[in-house]
Amino acid sequence: MPDRPYHHGNLRQELLAEAARTVRERGAGALSLRQLARDAGVSHAAPRRHFADRQALLDALAETGFVRLGDELRAAAEGTADGFEARLQATAEAYIHFATEDAALLEMMFASKRGVEAEPNDAAYRAFSVMLDLIRQGQESGALRIGEPERVGLILFATMQGIAALISAGMIETDGLDELVGDAISRFLRGSRATA
Amino acid sequence: MPDRPYHHGNLRQELLAEAARTVRERGAGALSLRQLARDAGVSHAAPRRHFADRQALLDALAETGFVRLGDELRAAAEGTADGFEARLQATAEAYIHFATEDAALLEMMFASKRGVEAEPNDAAYRAFSVMLDLIRQGQESGALRIGEPERVGLILFATMQGIAALISAGMIETDGLDELVGDAISRFLRGSRATA
DNA sequence: CGCAAATGTAGTCGATGACAACAATGATGT
DNA sequence: ACATCATTGTTGTCATCGACTACATTTGCG
Numbered sequence: 299m300p301d302r303p304y305h306h307g308n309l310r311q312e313l314l315a316e317a318a319r320t321v322r323e324r325g326a327g328a329l330s331l332r333q334l335a336r337d338a339g340v341s342h343a344a345p346r347r348h349f350a351d352r353q354a355l356l357d358a359l360a361e362t363g364f365v366r367l368g369d370e371l372r373a374a375a376e377g378t379a380d381g382f383e384a385r386l387q388a389t390a391e392a393y394i395h396f397a398t399e400d401a402a403l404l405e406m407m408f409a410s411k412r413g414v415e416a417e418p419n420d421a422a423y424r425a426f427s428v429m430l431d432l433i434r435q436g437q438e439s440g441a442l443r444i445g446e447p448e449r450v451g452l453i454l455f456a457t458m459q460g461i462a463a464l465i466s467a468g469m470i471e472t473d474g475l476d477e478l479v480g481d482a483i484s485r486f487l488r489g490s491r492a493t494a
Numbered sequence: 495m496p497d498r499p500y501h502h503g504n505l506r507q508e509l510l511a512e513a514a515r516t517v518r519e520r521g522a523g524a525l526s527l528r529q530l531a532r533d534a535g536v537s538h539a540a541p542r543r544h545f546a547d548r549q550a551l552l553d554a555l556a557e558t559g560f561v562r563l564g565d566e567l568r569a570a571a572e573g574t575a576d577g578f579e580a581r582l583q584a585t586a587e588a589y590i591h592f593a594t595e596d597a598a599l600l601e602m603m604f605a606s607k608r609g610v611e612a613e614p615n616d617a618a619y620r621a622f623s624v625m626l627d628l629i630r631q632g633q634e635s636g637a638l639r640i641g642e643p644e645r646v647g648l649i650l651f652a653t654m655q656g657i658a659a660l661i662s663a664g665m666i667e668t669d670g671l672d673e674l675v676g677d678a679i680s681r682f683l684r685g686s687r688a689t690a
Numbered sequence: 691c692g693c694a695a696a697t698g699t700a701g702t703c704g705a706t707g708a709c710a711a712c713a714a715t716g717a718t719g720t
Numbered sequence: 721a722c723a724t725c726a727t728t729g730t731t732g733t734c735a736t737c738g739a740c741t742a743c744a745t746t747t748g749c750g
Contacts, residue, residue, distance in 0.1 A: 411663040453678045460656025467607040489685030
Protein backbone atom coordinates (compact mmCIF):
# COMPACT_ATOMS: atom_id res chain seq x y z
CA MET A 299 0.00 0.00 0.00
CA PRO A 300 1.54 3.21 -1.14
CA ASP A 301 1.91 5.77 1.62
CA ARG A 302 0.67 9.09 0.43
CA PRO A 303 3.59 11.06 -0.92
CA TYR A 304 4.64 14.07 1.08
CA HIS A 305 3.36 16.30 -1.66
CA HIS A 306 -0.22 15.83 -2.57
CA GLY A 307 0.30 17.04 -6.11
CA ASN A 308 -3.07 18.56 -6.73
CA LEU A 309 -4.26 19.80 -3.41
CA ARG A 310 -5.67 23.09 -4.56
CA GLN A 311 -7.95 21.49 -7.10
CA GLU A 312 -9.05 18.77 -4.74
CA LEU A 313 -9.87 21.29 -2.05
CA LEU A 314 -11.94 23.32 -4.47
CA ALA A 315 -13.76 20.26 -5.73
CA GLU A 316 -14.58 18.98 -2.28
CA ALA A 317 -15.56 22.47 -1.16
CA ALA A 318 -17.94 22.77 -4.07
CA ARG A 319 -19.51 19.49 -3.04
CA THR A 320 -19.93 20.60 0.54
CA VAL A 321 -21.41 23.93 -0.44
CA ARG A 322 -23.88 22.25 -2.75
CA GLU A 323 -24.98 19.73 -0.17
CA ARG A 324 -24.80 21.64 3.06
CA GLY A 325 -24.31 25.31 2.32
CA ALA A 326 -21.40 27.69 2.58
CA GLY A 327 -21.70 27.97 6.32
CA ALA A 328 -20.91 24.30 6.75
CA LEU A 329 -17.56 24.66 5.06
CA SER A 330 -14.54 24.21 7.29
CA LEU A 331 -10.94 24.39 6.14
CA ARG A 332 -9.93 21.78 8.66
CA GLN A 333 -12.61 19.39 7.52
CA LEU A 334 -11.52 19.86 3.92
CA ALA A 335 -7.98 19.10 4.97
CA ARG A 336 -9.09 15.91 6.69
CA ASP A 337 -11.07 14.85 3.64
CA ALA A 338 -8.05 15.38 1.46
CA GLY A 339 -5.82 13.50 3.87
CA VAL A 340 -3.51 16.41 4.62
CA SER A 341 -2.70 18.30 7.76
CA HIS A 342 -4.94 21.06 9.04
CA ALA A 343 -2.58 23.78 7.95
CA ALA A 344 -1.97 22.55 4.43
CA PRO A 345 -4.87 24.44 2.81
CA ARG A 346 -3.24 27.64 3.93
CA ARG A 347 -0.53 27.15 1.31
CA HIS A 348 -3.21 27.55 -1.34
CA PHE A 349 -5.71 29.90 0.23
CA ALA A 350 -4.67 32.73 2.48
CA ASP A 351 -7.81 32.39 4.54
CA ARG A 352 -11.27 30.97 4.46
CA GLN A 353 -12.64 33.88 2.50
CA ALA A 354 -10.01 33.37 -0.19
CA LEU A 355 -11.28 29.84 -0.65
CA LEU A 356 -14.85 31.07 -0.89
CA ASP A 357 -13.83 33.73 -3.38
CA ALA A 358 -12.03 31.20 -5.53
CA LEU A 359 -15.09 28.98 -5.38
CA ALA A 360 -17.29 31.87 -6.43
CA GLU A 361 -14.95 32.61 -9.29
CA THR A 362 -15.08 29.08 -10.63
CA GLY A 363 -18.85 29.29 -10.21
CA PHE A 364 -19.04 32.31 -12.46
CA VAL A 365 -16.83 30.62 -15.00
CA ARG A 366 -19.05 27.58 -15.03
CA LEU A 367 -22.21 29.68 -15.18
CA GLY A 368 -20.82 31.59 -18.12
CA ASP A 369 -19.89 28.38 -19.88
CA GLU A 370 -23.29 26.85 -19.35
CA LEU A 371 -25.11 29.96 -20.46
CA ARG A 372 -23.00 30.23 -23.56
CA ALA A 373 -23.43 26.58 -24.38
CA ALA A 374 -27.19 26.96 -24.08
CA ALA A 375 -27.25 30.12 -26.17
CA GLU A 376 -25.04 28.75 -28.90
CA GLY A 377 -26.41 25.24 -28.87
CA THR A 378 -29.81 26.41 -30.00
CA ALA A 379 -30.13 27.33 -33.63
CA ASP A 380 -33.79 28.17 -33.89
CA GLY A 381 -33.65 31.91 -33.73
CA PHE A 382 -33.48 34.56 -31.10
CA GLU A 383 -36.45 33.81 -28.91
CA ALA A 384 -35.60 30.13 -28.62
CA ARG A 385 -32.03 30.99 -27.72
CA LEU A 386 -33.17 33.41 -25.11
CA GLN A 387 -35.47 30.79 -23.67
CA ALA A 388 -32.74 28.16 -23.62
CA THR A 389 -30.34 30.53 -21.91
CA ALA A 390 -32.88 31.38 -19.26
CA GLU A 391 -33.50 27.72 -18.63
CA ALA A 392 -29.79 27.14 -18.28
CA TYR A 393 -29.59 29.89 -15.70
CA ILE A 394 -32.47 28.45 -13.74
CA HIS A 395 -30.95 25.02 -13.98
CA PHE A 396 -27.72 26.29 -12.51
CA ALA A 397 -29.61 28.12 -9.79
CA THR A 398 -31.55 25.06 -8.72
CA GLU A 399 -28.59 22.72 -8.84
CA ASP A 400 -26.28 25.06 -7.00
CA ALA A 401 -28.40 27.44 -5.02
CA ALA A 402 -25.92 27.97 -2.22
CA LEU A 403 -23.08 28.49 -4.65
CA LEU A 404 -25.01 31.07 -6.63
CA GLU A 405 -25.77 32.94 -3.46
CA MET A 406 -22.09 32.86 -2.52
CA MET A 407 -21.17 34.10 -5.94
CA PHE A 408 -23.16 37.24 -5.48
CA ALA A 409 -22.20 37.65 -1.84
CA SER A 410 -18.53 37.44 -2.72
CA LYS A 411 -18.84 40.54 -4.82
CA ARG A 412 -20.47 42.74 -2.24
CA GLY A 413 -18.49 45.87 -1.58
CA VAL A 414 -16.24 45.35 -4.56
CA GLU A 415 -16.61 47.31 -7.75
CA ALA A 416 -16.93 45.14 -10.81
CA GLU A 417 -13.91 44.63 -12.98
CA PRO A 418 -14.76 44.50 -16.65
CA ASN A 419 -12.84 41.31 -17.26
CA ASP A 420 -13.68 39.00 -14.42
CA ALA A 421 -15.69 35.83 -14.68
CA ALA A 422 -18.89 37.50 -13.54
CA TYR A 423 -18.68 39.97 -16.33
CA ARG A 424 -17.99 37.25 -18.86
CA ALA A 425 -21.09 35.41 -17.71
CA PHE A 426 -23.07 38.59 -18.07
CA SER A 427 -21.66 39.19 -21.51
CA VAL A 428 -23.48 36.12 -22.77
CA MET A 429 -26.67 38.06 -22.14
CA LEU A 430 -25.19 41.08 -23.79
CA ASP A 431 -24.34 39.20 -26.94
CA LEU A 432 -27.77 37.70 -26.98
CA ILE A 433 -29.38 41.10 -26.70
CA ARG A 434 -27.28 42.54 -29.49
CA GLN A 435 -28.18 39.62 -31.63
CA GLY A 436 -31.86 40.13 -30.88
CA GLN A 437 -31.63 43.76 -31.77
CA GLU A 438 -29.94 43.00 -35.06
CA SER A 439 -32.60 40.48 -35.91
CA GLY A 440 -35.26 43.00 -35.08
CA ALA A 441 -36.83 41.00 -32.28
CA LEU A 442 -35.75 43.65 -29.82
CA ARG A 443 -35.78 47.31 -30.41
CA ILE A 444 -35.68 49.21 -27.17
CA GLY A 445 -32.68 50.36 -25.24
CA GLU A 446 -28.94 50.13 -24.99
CA PRO A 447 -27.77 46.54 -24.86
CA GLU A 448 -26.02 47.14 -21.56
CA ARG A 449 -29.17 48.16 -19.80
CA VAL A 450 -31.44 45.65 -21.47
CA GLY A 451 -29.01 42.86 -20.67
CA LEU A 452 -28.85 43.95 -17.08
CA ILE A 453 -32.63 43.81 -16.79
CA LEU A 454 -32.69 40.39 -18.35
CA PHE A 455 -29.95 39.17 -16.08
CA ALA A 456 -31.77 40.59 -13.09
CA THR A 457 -34.98 38.86 -14.06
CA MET A 458 -33.27 35.51 -14.16
CA GLN A 459 -31.40 36.07 -10.95
CA GLY A 460 -34.61 37.21 -9.28
CA ILE A 461 -36.47 34.10 -10.30
CA ALA A 462 -33.54 32.05 -9.09
CA ALA A 463 -33.67 33.79 -5.72
CA LEU A 464 -37.36 33.12 -5.34
CA ILE A 465 -36.82 29.48 -6.15
CA SER A 466 -34.10 29.22 -3.53
CA ALA A 467 -36.41 30.89 -1.09
CA GLY A 468 -39.07 28.30 -1.78
CA MET A 469 -41.50 30.93 -2.97
CA ILE A 470 -41.85 29.28 -6.36
CA GLU A 471 -42.99 25.70 -6.73
CA THR A 472 -40.77 23.77 -9.07
CA ASP A 473 -43.83 22.47 -10.88
CA GLY A 474 -44.84 25.36 -13.04
CA LEU A 475 -41.29 26.59 -13.17
CA ASP A 476 -40.56 26.30 -16.87
CA GLU A 477 -43.88 27.89 -17.59
CA LEU A 478 -43.09 30.78 -15.26
CA VAL A 479 -39.70 31.33 -16.84
CA GLY A 480 -41.23 31.22 -20.28
CA ASP A 481 -43.83 33.71 -19.19
CA ALA A 482 -41.23 36.07 -17.76
CA ILE A 483 -39.19 35.87 -20.93
CA SER A 484 -42.05 36.49 -23.30
CA ARG A 485 -43.23 39.34 -21.12
CA PHE A 486 -39.76 40.80 -21.31
CA LEU A 487 -39.75 40.35 -25.07
CA ARG A 488 -43.13 41.96 -25.56
CA GLY A 489 -42.06 44.84 -23.39
CA SER A 490 -38.89 45.29 -25.37
CA ARG A 491 -40.08 45.20 -28.90
CA ALA A 492 -42.84 47.77 -28.75
CA THR A 493 -41.65 51.17 -29.78
CA ALA A 494 -40.70 53.41 -26.92
CA MET B 495 -24.60 54.12 40.00
CA PRO B 496 -27.25 51.51 39.49
CA ASP B 497 -25.89 48.02 39.03
CA ARG B 498 -27.61 46.34 36.17
CA PRO B 499 -30.47 44.32 37.52
CA TYR B 500 -30.09 40.59 37.32
CA HIS B 501 -32.78 40.49 34.69
CA HIS B 502 -32.12 42.59 31.68
CA GLY B 503 -35.78 43.07 30.94
CA ASN B 504 -35.61 43.31 27.20
CA LEU B 505 -32.70 41.19 26.15
CA ARG B 506 -34.31 39.58 23.16
CA GLN B 507 -35.18 42.86 21.55
CA GLU B 508 -31.82 44.39 22.30
CA LEU B 509 -30.02 41.40 20.85
CA LEU B 510 -32.06 41.60 17.69
CA ALA B 511 -31.49 45.32 17.35
CA GLU B 512 -27.76 45.07 17.85
CA ALA B 513 -27.61 42.07 15.54
CA ALA B 514 -29.41 44.02 12.84
CA ARG B 515 -26.84 46.77 13.22
CA THR B 516 -23.95 44.37 12.93
CA VAL B 517 -25.39 42.64 9.91
CA ARG B 518 -25.97 45.96 8.18
CA GLU B 519 -22.47 47.20 8.87
CA ARG B 520 -20.37 44.09 8.66
CA GLY B 521 -22.44 41.28 7.20
CA ALA B 522 -24.04 38.19 8.63
CA GLY B 523 -20.76 36.35 8.87
CA ALA B 524 -19.43 38.85 11.37
CA LEU B 525 -22.22 38.13 13.80
CA SER B 526 -21.19 36.39 17.01
CA LEU B 527 -23.54 35.49 19.84
CA ARG B 528 -20.83 36.11 22.38
CA GLN B 529 -20.06 39.53 21.02
CA LEU B 530 -23.74 40.41 21.11
CA ALA B 531 -23.85 39.28 24.72
CA ARG B 532 -20.88 41.47 25.56
CA ASP B 533 -22.47 44.44 23.84
CA ALA B 534 -25.65 43.94 25.82
CA GLY B 535 -23.70 43.56 29.04
CA VAL B 536 -24.84 40.03 29.79
CA SER B 537 -23.03 36.76 30.12
CA HIS B 538 -22.02 34.75 27.09
CA ALA B 539 -24.74 32.16 27.65
CA ALA B 540 -27.63 34.55 28.17
CA PRO B 541 -28.62 34.79 24.49
CA ARG B 542 -29.30 31.11 24.54
CA ARG B 543 -32.40 31.73 26.64
CA HIS B 544 -33.88 33.60 23.71
CA PHE B 545 -32.41 31.86 20.70
CA ALA B 546 -31.79 28.14 20.63
CA ASP B 547 -28.75 28.60 18.45
CA ARG B 548 -27.09 31.02 16.13
CA GLN B 549 -29.30 30.07 13.24
CA ALA B 550 -32.41 30.78 15.28
CA LEU B 551 -31.17 34.31 15.81
CA LEU B 552 -30.53 34.72 12.11
CA ASP B 553 -33.95 33.33 11.29
CA ALA B 554 -35.62 35.74 13.68
CA LEU B 555 -33.66 38.57 12.13
CA ALA B 556 -34.77 37.50 8.68
CA GLU B 557 -38.34 37.37 9.86
CA THR B 558 -38.27 40.92 11.18
CA GLY B 559 -36.63 41.90 7.92
CA PHE B 560 -39.55 40.55 5.92
CA VAL B 561 -41.98 42.31 8.21
CA ARG B 562 -40.18 45.58 7.72
CA LEU B 563 -39.88 45.06 3.97
CA GLY B 564 -43.61 44.37 3.77
CA ASP B 565 -44.37 47.47 5.78
CA GLU B 566 -42.17 49.67 3.66
CA LEU B 567 -43.54 48.31 0.41
CA ARG B 568 -47.07 48.76 1.59
CA ALA B 569 -46.39 52.27 2.79
CA ALA B 570 -44.92 53.15 -0.58
CA ALA B 571 -47.78 51.56 -2.50
CA GLU B 572 -50.47 53.16 -0.42
CA GLY B 573 -48.77 56.48 0.07
CA THR B 574 -48.93 57.24 -3.61
CA ALA B 575 -52.29 58.28 -4.96
CA ASP B 576 -51.50 59.01 -8.58
CA GLY B 577 -52.66 55.85 -10.19
CA PHE B 578 -51.33 52.44 -10.85
CA GLU B 579 -48.11 53.08 -12.68
CA ALA B 580 -46.91 55.62 -10.15
CA ARG B 581 -47.71 53.26 -7.31
CA LEU B 582 -45.84 50.49 -8.98
CA GLN B 583 -42.89 52.76 -9.48
CA ALA B 584 -42.93 53.92 -5.87
CA THR B 585 -43.10 50.34 -4.63
CA ALA B 586 -40.19 49.33 -6.76
CA GLU B 587 -38.17 52.24 -5.47
CA ALA B 588 -39.00 51.24 -1.91
CA TYR B 589 -37.76 47.75 -2.61
CA ILE B 590 -34.53 49.01 -4.07
CA HIS B 591 -34.12 51.39 -1.18
CA PHE B 592 -34.44 48.53 1.26
CA ALA B 593 -32.02 46.46 -0.77
CA THR B 594 -29.35 49.13 -0.81
CA GLU B 595 -29.71 50.06 2.85
CA ASP B 596 -29.74 46.48 4.05
CA ALA B 597 -28.06 44.39 1.42
CA ALA B 598 -26.70 41.77 3.78
CA LEU B 599 -30.01 41.46 5.58
CA LEU B 600 -31.92 40.97 2.36
CA GLU B 601 -29.53 38.26 1.35
CA MET B 602 -29.99 36.59 4.72
CA MET B 603 -33.73 36.83 4.36
CA PHE B 604 -33.68 34.74 1.24
CA ALA B 605 -30.99 32.40 2.49
CA SER B 606 -32.96 31.68 5.63
CA LYS B 607 -35.77 30.23 3.60
CA ARG B 608 -33.74 27.82 1.59
CA GLY B 609 -34.94 24.28 1.93
CA VAL B 610 -38.18 25.29 3.59
CA GLU B 611 -41.48 25.33 1.78
CA ALA B 612 -43.26 28.64 2.02
CA GLU B 613 -46.08 29.01 4.47
CA PRO B 614 -48.90 31.12 3.17
CA ASN B 615 -49.01 33.32 6.21
CA ASP B 616 -45.46 34.15 7.07
CA ALA B 617 -43.89 37.54 6.79
CA ALA B 618 -42.30 36.79 3.43
CA TYR B 619 -45.65 36.01 1.96
CA ARG B 620 -47.17 39.13 3.42
CA ALA B 621 -44.44 41.20 1.79
CA PHE B 622 -45.13 39.48 -1.48
CA SER B 623 -48.84 40.08 -1.10
CA VAL B 624 -48.23 43.79 -1.48
CA MET B 625 -47.21 43.04 -5.03
CA LEU B 626 -50.22 40.84 -5.46
CA ASP B 627 -52.61 43.54 -4.39
CA LEU B 628 -50.89 45.97 -6.66
CA ILE B 629 -51.22 43.64 -9.61
CA ARG B 630 -54.90 43.03 -8.95
CA GLN B 631 -55.43 46.73 -8.73
CA GLY B 632 -53.63 47.24 -12.01
CA GLN B 633 -55.73 44.62 -13.70
CA GLU B 634 -58.94 46.19 -12.45
CA SER B 635 -57.85 49.56 -13.72
CA GLY B 636 -57.03 48.04 -17.07
CA ALA B 637 -53.36 48.92 -16.99
CA LEU B 638 -52.49 45.24 -16.87
CA ARG B 639 -54.23 42.54 -18.74
CA ILE B 640 -52.13 39.45 -18.96
CA GLY B 641 -51.95 36.58 -16.56
CA GLU B 642 -53.00 35.34 -13.18
CA PRO B 643 -52.07 37.81 -10.45
CA GLU B 644 -50.04 35.17 -8.62
CA ARG B 645 -47.74 34.62 -11.52
CA VAL B 646 -47.50 38.21 -12.60
CA GLY B 647 -46.75 39.28 -9.05
CA LEU B 648 -44.06 36.67 -8.79
CA ILE B 649 -42.40 37.95 -11.93
CA LEU B 650 -42.56 41.49 -10.67
CA PHE B 651 -41.16 40.50 -7.31
CA ALA B 652 -38.40 38.56 -9.02
CA THR B 653 -37.49 41.52 -11.18
CA MET B 654 -37.03 43.73 -8.14
CA GLN B 655 -35.12 41.12 -6.21
CA GLY B 656 -32.92 40.52 -9.22
CA ILE B 657 -32.04 44.15 -9.57
CA ALA B 658 -31.36 44.25 -5.85
CA ALA B 659 -29.00 41.31 -6.18
CA LEU B 660 -27.09 42.94 -9.00
CA ILE B 661 -26.74 46.11 -6.96
CA SER B 662 -25.36 44.18 -4.02
CA ALA B 663 -22.99 42.45 -6.36
CA GLY B 664 -21.73 45.80 -7.59
CA MET B 665 -22.79 45.04 -11.14
CA ILE B 666 -25.02 48.09 -11.28
CA GLU B 667 -23.69 51.56 -10.67
CA THR B 668 -25.85 53.47 -8.26
CA ASP B 669 -25.87 56.43 -10.62
CA GLY B 670 -28.35 55.45 -13.23
CA LEU B 671 -30.19 53.27 -10.76
CA ASP B 672 -33.56 54.99 -10.65
CA GLU B 673 -33.54 55.15 -14.38
CA LEU B 674 -32.80 51.45 -14.65
CA VAL B 675 -35.58 50.58 -12.24
CA GLY B 676 -37.97 52.80 -14.12
CA ASP B 677 -36.94 51.16 -17.35
CA ALA B 678 -37.44 47.68 -15.94
CA ILE B 679 -40.87 48.62 -14.65
CA SER B 680 -42.10 50.19 -17.83
CA ARG B 681 -40.76 47.27 -19.81
CA PHE B 682 -42.68 44.97 -17.51
CA LEU B 683 -45.79 47.08 -17.95
CA ARG B 684 -45.56 47.16 -21.73
CA GLY B 685 -45.03 43.43 -21.76
CA SER B 686 -48.06 42.89 -19.57
CA ARG B 687 -50.64 45.02 -21.20
CA ALA B 688 -50.39 43.79 -24.75
CA THR B 689 -52.84 41.03 -25.51
CA ALA B 690 -51.45 37.55 -25.20
C1' DC C 691 25.37 19.17 -6.67
C1' DG C 692 23.56 22.54 -3.90
C1' DC C 693 20.40 25.88 -2.79
C1' DA C 694 15.98 28.24 -2.80
C1' DA C 695 11.09 28.04 -3.51
C1' DA C 696 7.06 25.42 -2.98
C1' DT C 697 4.44 22.55 -0.31
C1' DG C 698 3.23 19.95 3.72
C1' DT C 699 3.46 19.15 9.13
C1' DA C 700 3.18 19.98 14.15
C1' DG C 701 1.96 22.84 17.66
C1' DT C 702 -0.31 26.72 19.61
C1' DC C 703 -3.57 30.69 20.54
C1' DG C 704 -7.78 33.07 21.07
C1' DA C 705 -12.60 33.03 19.72
C1' DT C 706 -16.69 30.71 19.08
C1' DG C 707 -21.13 27.85 19.59
C1' DA C 708 -23.14 24.50 22.30
C1' DC C 709 -24.14 22.59 26.47
C1' DA C 710 -24.75 21.56 31.67
C1' DA C 711 -25.23 22.85 36.38
C1' DC C 712 -26.45 26.39 39.28
C1' DA C 713 -28.43 31.18 40.94
C1' DA C 714 -31.47 35.05 41.08
C1' DT C 715 -35.81 36.86 40.04
C1' DG C 716 -40.63 37.25 39.33
C1' DA C 717 -45.26 35.32 38.84
C1' DT C 718 -48.92 32.47 40.52
C1' DG C 719 -52.07 30.22 43.57
C1' DT C 720 -53.57 29.61 48.08
C1' DA D 721 -47.78 36.56 53.16
C1' DC D 722 -45.47 33.02 51.28
C1' DA D 723 -44.18 28.71 49.03
C1' DT D 724 -43.48 27.09 44.66
C1' DC D 725 -42.10 27.07 40.06
C1' DA D 726 -41.11 28.92 35.44
C1' DT D 727 -38.17 32.41 33.50
C1' DT D 728 -34.02 34.41 32.79
C1' DG D 729 -29.26 35.05 33.73
C1' DT D 730 -24.33 33.18 35.28
C1' DT D 731 -20.23 30.28 35.51
C1' DG D 732 -17.67 26.68 33.77
C1' DT D 733 -16.41 23.48 30.25
C1' DC D 734 -15.67 21.20 25.69
C1' DA D 735 -14.79 20.46 20.88
C1' DT D 736 -13.98 22.97 16.76
C1' DC D 737 -12.36 26.46 14.16
C1' DG D 738 -9.30 29.98 11.71
C1' DA D 739 -5.00 32.01 11.96
C1' DC D 740 -0.33 31.99 12.89
C1' DT D 741 4.67 30.26 13.70
C1' DA D 742 8.41 27.25 13.35
C1' DC D 743 10.02 23.39 11.15
C1' DA D 744 10.32 19.39 7.56
C1' DT D 745 10.32 17.44 3.00
C1' DT D 746 10.36 17.75 -1.81
C1' DT D 747 11.05 19.75 -6.23
C1' DG D 748 13.22 22.31 -9.53
C1' DC D 749 16.72 25.36 -11.15
C1' DG D 750 21.32 27.25 -11.80
